[in-house]
Amino acid sequence: MSATTAEPFRHDVRVISLIGVAHGASHYYQLAFATMLLIVRQEVGLSYADVGLLAGIFYGVSGVAQTAAGFAVDRFGARPILAGGLFVVGCGLGLISFAHSFAAFAAIAVVAGLGNSVFHPADFALLNSSVTQSRLGRAYSIHGLGGSLGWAAAPIMYFLDSMFGWIGAALIGALPGIILSFLVLIHRRELIDHRIKERAAAAQHGTAPALTLFLQPTLLLCLVYFALLAANTVGIQQFAVPAWGSMFGITETYAAFCLIVFIVGSAAGMLVGGLFADRVRRHDRVAAIGLLVAAAFTLPIAMQAVSPALLPIVLALAGAAGGATNPSRDMIVRNATPAGATGKVFGFVYSGLDIGSFLAPPVFGYLMNLGLPAVIFWIAIGLYVANVGIVMSLRQSSAAKAAPAAAE
Numbered sequence: 586m587s588a589t590t591a592e593p594f595r596h597d598v599r600v601i602s603l604i605g606v607a608h609g610a611s612h613y614y615q616l617a618f619a620t621m622l623l624i625v626r627q628e629v630g631l632s633y634a635d636v637g638l639l640a641g642i643f644y645g646v647s648g649v650a651q652t653a654a655g656f657a658v659d660r661f662g663a664r665p666i667l668a669g670g671l672f673v674v675g676c677g678l679g680l681i682s683f684a685h686s687f688a689a690f691a692a693i694a695v696v697a698g699l700g701n702s703v704f705h706p707a708d709f710a711l712l713n714s715s716v717t718q719s720r721l722g723r724a725y726s727i728h729g730l731g732g733s734l735g736w737a738a739a740p741i742m743y744f745l746d747s748m749f750g751w752i753g754a755a756l757i758g759a760l761p762g763i764i765l766s767f768l769v770l771i772h773r774r775e776l777i778d779h780r781i782k783e784r785a786a787a788a789q790h791g792t793a794p795a796l797t798l799f800l801q802p803t804l805l806l807c808l809v810y811f812a813l814l815a816a817n818t819v820g821i822q823q824f825a826v827p828a829w830g831s832m833f834g835i836t837e838t839y840a841a842f843c844l845i846v847f848i849v850g851s852a853a854g855m856l857v858g859g860l861f862a863d864r865v866r867r868h869d870r871v872a873a874i875g876l877l878v879a880a881a882f883t884l885p886i887a888m889q890a891v892s893p894a895l896l897p898i899v900l901a902l903a904g905a906a907g908g909a910t911n912p913s914r915d916m917i918v919r920n921a922t923p924a925g926a927t928g929k930v931f932g933f934v935y936s937g938l939d940i941g942s943f944l945a946p947p948v949f950g951y952l953m954n955l956g957l958p959a960v961i962f963w964i965a966i967g968l969y970v971a972n973v974g975i976v977m978s979l980r981q982s983s984a985a986k987a988a989p990a991a992a993e
Contacts, residue, residue: 593717596715596775597715597716597717597720597724599772599775600711600712600715600716600724600775600776601712601716601720601723601724601727601728602727603768603769603772603775603776604708604711604712604724604728604731605727605728605730605731606731606765607667607671607704607708607731607765607769608704608708608728608729608731608732608735609731609732609734609735609738610671610674610675610735610761610762610765611670611674611701611704611732611735612731612732612733612734612735612736612739613735613736613738613739613761614674614675614677614678614697614700614701614735614739614762615643615701615735615736615739616735616736616739616740617678617739617742617758618640618643618677618678618681618694618697619636619640619643620739620740620742620743621678621681621742621751621754621755621758622636622639622640622681622690623636624742624743624746624751624754625681625751628751629684629685629686629690631687631690635687635690637946637947637950639687639690639691639694640694640946641943641946642691642694642695642698643694643697643698643701644698644939644942644943645698645939645943646694646695646698646699646702647698647699647701647702647939648702648936648938648939648940648942648943649702649936650698650699650702651702651703651705651706651932651933651935651936651939652799652929652932652933652936653702653932654666654670654702654703654706654707654928654932655706655928655929655930655931655932655933656928656929656932657703657928658703658706658707658710658927658928658929658932659710659927659928659929662778662779663706663707663708663710663711663714663776663778663779663928664707664711664769664770664772664773664776664778665770666703666706666707667703667704667707667708667711667769668766668767668769668770669700669703669766670700670701670702670703670704670707671700671762671763671765671766671769672700672762672763672766673696673697673699673700674697674700674701674762675700675759675760675761675762675763675765675766676696676700676759676762676763677693677694677696677697677700677759678697678755678758678759678762679755679756679758679759680693680696680755681693681751681755682751682752682753682755682756700762702932702939705931705932705935705938706927706928706929706931706932706935707928708728709728709915709918709919709927709931710779710927710928710931711776711777711779712724712725712728713779713919713927714777714778714779714927715775715776715777719863720863721862721863721916721919722858722859722860722861722862722863722864722912722913722916723859723860723862723863723912724859725859725862725911725912725915725916726855726856726857726858726859726860726862726911726912727855727856727859728915729852729855729908729911729912729915730852730855730856733848733849733851733852733855733908734852736822736848737845737848741758742754742758745757745758779927779928799933801921803921803979804921804930804933804934806975806978806979807917807918807921807934807937807979808933808934808936808937808940809937809975810914810937810972810975810976810979811934811935811936811937811938811940811941812937812938812940812941812944813941813968813971813972813975814914814937814938814941814968814972815937815938815939815940815941815942815945816941816942816944816945816968817941817945817964817965817968817969818941819941819942819945819946820945820946820948820949820961820964820965821844821847821961821965822844822848823946823949823950824946824949824950824953824958824961825840825843825844825847825961826840826841826844827840827953827958828953828958828959828961828962829843829896829958831956831958832886832889832958832959833889833893833896834893835893835896839893842897843896843897843900844900846897846900846901846904847900847901847903847904848904849901849904850900850901850902850903850904850905850908851904851905851907851908852908853904853905853908854875854904854905854906854907854908854909854910854911855908855909855911855912857905857909858871858875858908858909858910858911858912858913859912861909861912861913862912862913862915862916865913868913868914868916868917868920869913869917869976869977869979871909871910871913872910872913872914872917872972872973872976873973873976873977875906875907875909875910875913876906876907876910876969876970876972876973876976877969877970877973878902878903878906879903879904879906879907879910879969880965880966880969880970880973882899882900882902882903882906883903883962883965883966883969884966885899886899886900886903886962887959887962887963887965887966888959889959907969917976917979918930918931918934921979949961949964
């Protein structure tokens with residue numbers, strides 16, 4: 586590697602690593618917040634219904650605030666907004682050490698949800714402006730991988746609780762976000778302000794009013810895509826362990842192992858998907874094929890036609906196929922984003938993740954109460970197939986939009 590190419594490569598590695606870790610922190614705090622509520626539940630008199638409601642408040646606030654966070658990113662810059670979000674969500678977890686009532690935990694859920702709302706618009710604005718365009722697909726894959734590893738790190742709260750008690754666990758758990766907020770702030774040279782290029786592009790091409798922007802069919806389809814994706818992901822993460830225990834007669838430990846295999850498979854798929862995203866132009870095809878393969882591997886699980894011994898293998902393949910679609914999915918959103926609107930678009934579209942995370946758990950929990958665990962995976966297959974239709978519709982919508990522009 587020559588000296589002229591080594592420096593941009595090192596710069597990209599620093600940016601991708603820092604933003605990937607920041608995204609991991611977002612996912613870590615999402616799960617760590619719920620974990621801490623379970624840890625303190627009996628101590629402070631919370632019911633399981635209270636815990637579910639508090640988690641719903643967290644995701645609800647995050648989803649509502651995410652579009653506003655996108656406007657803030659375009660107005661004040663992504664770097665300070667990301668640093669502020671990391672600091673706020675970290676402090677939100679730390680505040681649990683002082684709370685002893687449902688009202689206090691609800692207030693903390695609001696604070697933490699506000700902090701969590703900034704990550705997608707800020708992360709993607711910084712990646713799009715700071716990383717070499719030919720490496721964006723891989724940057725998106727590392728970004729997604731960071732999120733998966735963040736989820737995997739959250740159970741450490743149980744170990745911290747056993748060593749330091751729940752107050753100590755909450756305070757120690759707050760540190761990563763606070764430390765990362767300062768790291769983001771000091772990397773001024775590496776994290777390029779996306780507004781510089783976008784203001785020039787917007788001045789040349791003009792900008793659309795926010796309402797007109799958000800009512801574009803392409804962006805609305807992207808929003809629905811993310812909502813269905815999150816409903817699928819959160820539903821499996823939260824209810825797969827008891828569902829598989831009931832469906833296949835396996836122990837809780839083995840079912841938890843199967844879930845870990847599914848998540849690790851998804852993370853591996855993201856890395857491979859990043860290579861595809863940088864080398865293909867039809868990102869819709871990559872996403873559609875991956876979703877169909879994931880649905881195909883989920884089918885024997887829903888039919889209970891796979892043995893417990895083969896269950897981890899099938900789940901690894903299903904997770905890898907689904908994970909491989911993520912970088913291409915992010916490229917589709919990027920390509921649909923008008924000049925000067927990166928923060929607003931990514932904030933609006935990715936609020937779909939919070940919508941799905943808010944709506945799906947009650948439905949899947951109700952199915953578990955009815956003794957219908959297999960229906961969860963039939964729904965998962967339906968959501969995969971529905972998203973294939975959305976991806977292909979995105980392609981048609983983009984083609985229709987491009988046709989008049991080519992004629993002008």
